Amino acid sequence: MFCIAHCQNVRCGADRLDQYLPLLKGKRVGIVAHKASYIYTEALDKKALRKYKITQNTHLVDLLATQNINIECVFAPEHGFRGTADAGEKVSSGVDEQTGIMVRSLYDGNTGRPSDSIMSLLDVVLFDLQDVGLRYYTYLTTMVKMMEACATHHVQMIVLDRPNPNGHYVDGPILDMKYRSAVGYLPVPVVHGMTLGEIAHMVNGEGWLPDSAQCNIKVITCENYTHQTLYQLPVAPSPNLPNMRSVYLYPAMCYFEATPVSLGRGTDYPFQCYGHPNMLGYEYSFTPTSRFGAKTPPQQDLKCYGVDLTSYPSVDTIFSRGVDLTYLIDAYQNLHLGDHFFRPFFEKLIGVDWVRKMIKSGKTADEIRAMWQEDVAKFRQKRAKYLLYAE
Helix, strand or coil: CCCCCCCCCCECHHHCHHHHHHHHCCCEEEEEECCCCEECHHHCCHHHHHHCCCCCCEEHHHHHCCCCCEEEEEEECCCCCCCCCCCCCCCCCEECCCCCCEEEECCCCCCCCCCHHHHCCCCEEEEECCCCCECCCCHHHHHHHHHHHHHHHCCEEEEECCCCCCCCCCEEEECCHHHCECCECCCCEEECCCCHHHHHHHHHHCCCCHHHCCCCEEEECCECCCCCCCCCCCCCCCCCCCCHHHHHHHHHHHHHHHCCCECCCCCCCCCCEEEECCCCCCCCEECCCCECCECCCCCCCCCEEEEECCCCCCHHHHHHHCCCCHHHHHHHHHHCCHHHHCCCHHHHHHCCCHHHHHHHCCCCHHHHHHCCHHHHHHHHHHHHHHCCCCC
């Protein structure tokens, strides 16, 4: 379960209202937000609670709608503004029922960028998405594409930073840019160990925008956070990451998305189990069904046999193994499907072409992991000057 109370005395960027509300006054504002874009009463002092008339945890857009801010539109990422869409499901534009504000989709199956017409109406874009620190989690791509649009149209972008729950380590191969896609947009490792605010500065500093353009970025940093803070997410950032165990296993489990194996979508434990109807030698079983967040899950209504990860390994072990391909290799060897086990999407997730080859040749997870350690060390050195929080 996620925490109900704001945890560990961390103040997210969104909680620091006096740092960014004055920057929005008199401006035409676009807001990139989603289900987890909340302001928490526990993070505000009594003066702020009175000043902004906050009596309970409040969504950022709902609060700004009461503050005489000229909100031209809300931009919706994957899963939608209020978090009602499946993974990969196209998100429609429309009107938010609670506020009457226009919602423009950034996940409608097109470019992932806002239109020139809407950008021409804006002076500033306020960006507030809770990331989980993985290259293939699409909120990172959403941010960079919004930076591209802001740079093109000379619109300032204010990033309300939030902690990275996997921000205490770096692991995985660096993306080979020939596999660039919505699930891998920057030449960074799978687990990059940075907040979105830090990466925004890195994008500018490394010249990663087209033609080395610069986005006018201002980051409202978190308070009381370091990269060793094991931040517990107060709100699920997407439907299939329902608790912290799923978030911690995500770096090891997501590759099943590019195989016929179920990783638990359509159960109570997505990213915390894996299995297939034809896997042999396992007592544990589960049956994926259609439900909110997984309308048509892989192996729907079929009994899958496999491995339960809901209680083991320990969290410390999960962290120490990082991008752990043990589970993927186990399923590959059990099903004997050869190349039929992998879909082309696998390279987009893992970011390189040599991991599939090593798995097929019988290499272990440790042998594969050793291959990217030098690149990880180089990336850690490169990112150091962009970090906003102590390691």
